[in-house]
Amino acid sequence: MPRIRQRRLRLTSDFDFVEATSDDTTVRPIDQSLQDSSPMTTIGRHPPPARTLPSPNPPASPPGGDASETYKARTTDVIMARYRVQVALGYGRFGTVVRAEDTVTGTLVAVKLLHKGEDLHVDPLWEARIFQKILDGCDRRVSSFARVIQSGTFDGFKCIVLELCQATLYDIIKGYCGLVPLPARHILEMSYQIVDAVSYLHSLGIIHTDIKLDNIAVKCADVTTVKWLDVLTGYHDKRILVTTQICILDLGRAVHAIVPTGNHGRVCCLPYRAPEVNLGMPWSYGVDAFAIGCTLANIYVGDSLMSVDIDSDQEHLASIDKLVGPFPEEYARKINEKYPKMFKFDNGISILWSPERDTSSDASHVETASIHNRSLCDLIRNLMRPNPRDRITLEAATRHQYFDGLNALQLG
Numbered sequence: 433m434p435r436i437r438q439r440r441l442r443l444t445s446d447f448d449f450v451e452a453t454s455d456d457t458t459v460r461p462i463d464q465s466l467q468d469s470s471p472m473t474t475i476g477r478h479p480p481p482a483r484t485l486p487s488p489n490p491p492a493s494p495p496g497g498d499a500s501e502t503y504k505a506r507t508t509d510v511i512m513a514r515y516r517v518q519v520a521l522g523y524g525r526f527g528t529v530v531r532a533e534d535t536v537t538g539t540l541v542a543v544k545l546l547h548k549g550e551d552l553h554v555d556p557l558w559e560a561r562i563f564q565k566i567l568d569g570c571d572r573r574v575s576s577f578a579r580v581i582q583s584g585t586f587d588g589f590k591c592i593v594l595e596l597c598q599a600t601l602y603d604i605i606k607g608y609c610g611l612v613p614l615p616a617r618h619i620l621e622m623s624y625q626i627v628d629a630v631s632y633l634h635s636l637g638i639i640h641t642d643i644k645l646d647n648i649a650v651k652c653a654d655v656t657t658v659k660w661l662d663v664l665t666g667y668h669d670k671r672i673l674v675t676t677q678i679c680i681l682d683l684g685r686a687v688h689a690i691v692p693t694g695n696h697g698r699v700c701c702l703p704y705r706a707p708e709v710n711l712g713m714p715w716s717y718g719v720d721a722f723a724i725g726c727t728l729a730n731i732y733v734g735d736s737l738m739s740v741d742i743d744s745d746q747e748h749l750a751s752i753d754k755l756v757g758p759f760p761e762e763y764a765r766k767i768n769e770k771y772p773k774m775f776k777f778d779n780g781i782s783i784l785w786s787p788e789r790d791t792s793s794d795a796s797h798v799e800t801a802s803i804h805n806r807s808l809c810d811l812i813r814n815l816m817r818p819n820p821r822d823r824i825t826l827e828a829a830t831r832h833q834y835f836d837g838l839n840a841l842q843l844g
């Protein structure tokens with residue numbers, strides 16, 4: 433059977449990046465940028481943008497399959513008699529996300545219209561319920577999650593109205609917004625917010641289960657231009673984000689942690705999936721920690737840590753082994769009890785899968801060694817420990833030495 437490369441269909445063409453009018457090159461501490469409501473961040477869509485980035489991609493089309501089950505954006509549609517559709521923002525496995533104007537308040541929102549397939553088993557109220565729990569926690573980190581505004585039905589599609597966020601980290605890292613390489617300070621600030629936000633979710637007993645670059649967006653699309661030193665070519669103008677505040681998207685797959693037995697089922701996108709999920713073992717908060725480790729590495733190296741061509745569990749485990757292994761012997765033996773022949777122990781521990789058997793992809797094509805920031809590399813390795821019991825908790829990760837840099841002035 434031919435290998436089918438599974439790729440998300442997405443639209444990334446409609447982010448209005450506005451050139452900030454102020455010439456601010458000051459590095460601001462993270463706590464300030466988190467709460468920032470300075471004039472810099474309020475420069476937005478009104479008046480009309482001084483500069484809009486060119487369309488990064490040809491418009492993506494809705495996924496194939498039964499066309500009547502997937503919502504296609506039409507600018508004539510007014511969802512729930514209130515939200516006038518402007519443009520499709522993305523097509524996910526579970527729904528189409530559009531940007532719409534709230535005809536009552538005049539503000540812009542995102543509306544997710546769930547695909548109709550009966551096999552999807554998606555409850556549109558679930559995302560709203562999880563967000564309510566986040567709200568009930570009364571914590572400053574509430575603002576790190578896309579606000580769920582309303583839910584309802586339109587034309588037979590169940591829909592969820594959400595706070596509109598801007599470019600996802602996927603769009604940014606892929607270079608669609610002209611912002612790469614990201615300044616080290618921005619990587620630091622974004623990393624901290626991701627770890628801190630999901631740590632808050634964990635403190636509420638909730639596991640996100642779908643952390644990935646596509647599900648983290650920046651809140652504000654304003655950019656400014658600074659003088660940037662390239663060691664080879666000297667100074668040149670570079671666009672950077674004015675503020676790095678991030679927003680976690682897609683609470684649709686969040687679950688309550690089942691303690692102490694652990695949760696079951698296949699969660700997370702394969703390149704971000706922790707080994708215990710692949711192995712069909714019980715999993716818990718560690719799946720988010722592992723996915724965050726992958727995400728931070730992707731942000732730093734600007735590429736996917738695991739090959740997108742990986743399509744077997746064993747190949748994926750071999751990638752993890754190569755990246756952050758070896759699997760501890762005790763854990764490997766435990767896995768072998770359930771899946772004999774997964775590991776052989778004759779000459780050190782190794783996974784039986786071998787790249788020679790499948791030459792169409794590397795076991796992994798990015799090494800953690802390419803992460804030159806040693807403390808970030810250490811944080812990532814701790815988040816991605818093969819045995820979930822060895823993995824650092826997100827709460828502890830917020831105190832990792834990599835984040836000591838938040839209090840220091842960093843240039844570059």
Ligand SMILES: Nc1ncnc2c1ncn2[C@@H]1O[C@H](COP(=O)(O)OP(=O)(O)OP(=O)(O)O)[C@@H](O)[C@H]1O
Pocket residue numbers: 440442521522523524525526527528529542544578594595596597598600642646647649681682684
């Ligand atoms: N609040 C939002 N603001 C702006 N864009 C959004 C918002 N929510 C989602 N998007 C865009 O739509 C895409 C798909 O959204 P989402 O991940 O919530 O859908 P899904 O069907 O659950 O997808 P997945 O395949 O990731 O499970 C996102 O990757 C993002 O590009």
